[in-house]
Amino acid sequence: MIYADNAATTKLSRTALNAMLPFLEELYGNPSSLYAFGQKAKDAVELARENIARCMGCSPREIIFTSGGSEADNQAILSAAAIGRKRGKTHIISDTIEHHAVLHTLKKLEKEGFEVTYLPVDKNGLVRAADVAAAIKDSTCLVTIMYANNEIGTIEPIKEIGELCRKRGVLFHTDAVQAVGHLPINVENDNIDMLSASAHKFHGPKGTGFLYAKKGVALQNLIEGGAQERGKRAGTENVAGIVGMAASLSEAVENMESTSKKLTALRDRIIKGLSQISHSALNGDERMRLPSNVNFCFEGIEGESLLLLLDDKGICASSGSACTSGSLDPSHVLLSIGRVHDVAHGSLRLSIGEDITEEQADYIIKAVGEVVSHLRGFSPVWRDLISGKREFIL
């Protein structure tokens, strides 16, 4: 099997697993208990916090552990909205290609009377910093723009956006779920006030993540109860998860340069190979792109059938097609970058991991080519395209 869906989730690293095991077995104490056995668990949680803070360039007190990226996004946005509301500021700026964890939270705030500006992105999925600057008003309480997009891999100009938000005194949050552990991030240099991350995207365990909130940004609770996480997130800590997350992040950051170099080369090899397929197009920016991400549209075919046949060939991939999601609309990200419905249905996302070999990359290129031509072979849309009854879009 070739696992090429690392944007969906990743394999737990051996280092993370080994770090976790003691806390799943003998060291099962509750970090809130005062005896030494409980304090051992507490020490592990705090050490994890320090390690994560070091990786992000912040202080440990600025890290709150959550159940994952979605929770961190919700808490960050709702906290900023609460701060804004107190000061009579109810305008938020975001963009059209955010993850649903952000978009649905913003929709909820809209129902509560907030005004949200969704900035358009360019044809490569890039948000323009100048658009953010132009959209800021006196009533703006938050700008939330993702670090890197989960579907098309586009990396946004975060540092620039952060800088202008700071100058204008507006809080800046970034959903960095796809970026943490993969791109060099320093919250101070990047001018970030709040950042969301999720362990299972960087070879940590599922169901654990963190929210970085700069000192002075008052967080609102999503979950009320005990005094864990300095009262900002109740519930007994997921000790093993937190320890595993810190171990996998430290490992990812340590190996980032070499992993990134290797992945970028193989990514570009696959992109070059798939570009040979006629009437296809790369989605996302060629340069400002996650090292793991390949995303293509192939005209005349539909994405789900493409995925099923790739699965038969031992390749795990993903698509923005509607029939994979159960709704009739294809991915909002592909529509936002200007892909029309016809073409957006025929998309393929490959997100490669560091285990991939050159042979496997070549096998992927070959397999995709075969499947695309098989499906085009009995597609009425393809027939209309090649007979000239319908015009090619790509």
Place this chain on the structure above:
Amino acid sequence: MALYSEKVMEHFRCPRNVGVIENADGIGEVGNAKCGDIMKMYLKIDNDIITDVKFETFGCGSAIASSSMATELIKGKPVSEALALTNKAVAEALDGLPEVKMHCSVLAEEAIKNAIEDYYAKRKEK
């Protein structure tokens, strides 16, 4: 559990009756690129019997398997029987479809009805 039954996968992997019929007696096309599934059915009809049927489909696994199964169910049958074919019968013949995928089998039923309508319309013209 897998998304689809073995039967669906079998028809999806090796669809029966794919292709076109030149000079078909009836052609039906349904669906649109917006919803993500398009189906085209070609019928050869002789003495009210469907003597040959071919299809082309742009769509998901469920859409491809449904069209393949539908062609098998009507081949060699009288037109009246083909007209009575329901998407439920297609889905049942495939050992069931996931609830969210039932709409794709509706297209197969509609494509056949469309092709037969086209056949009647063409016959009237003659």
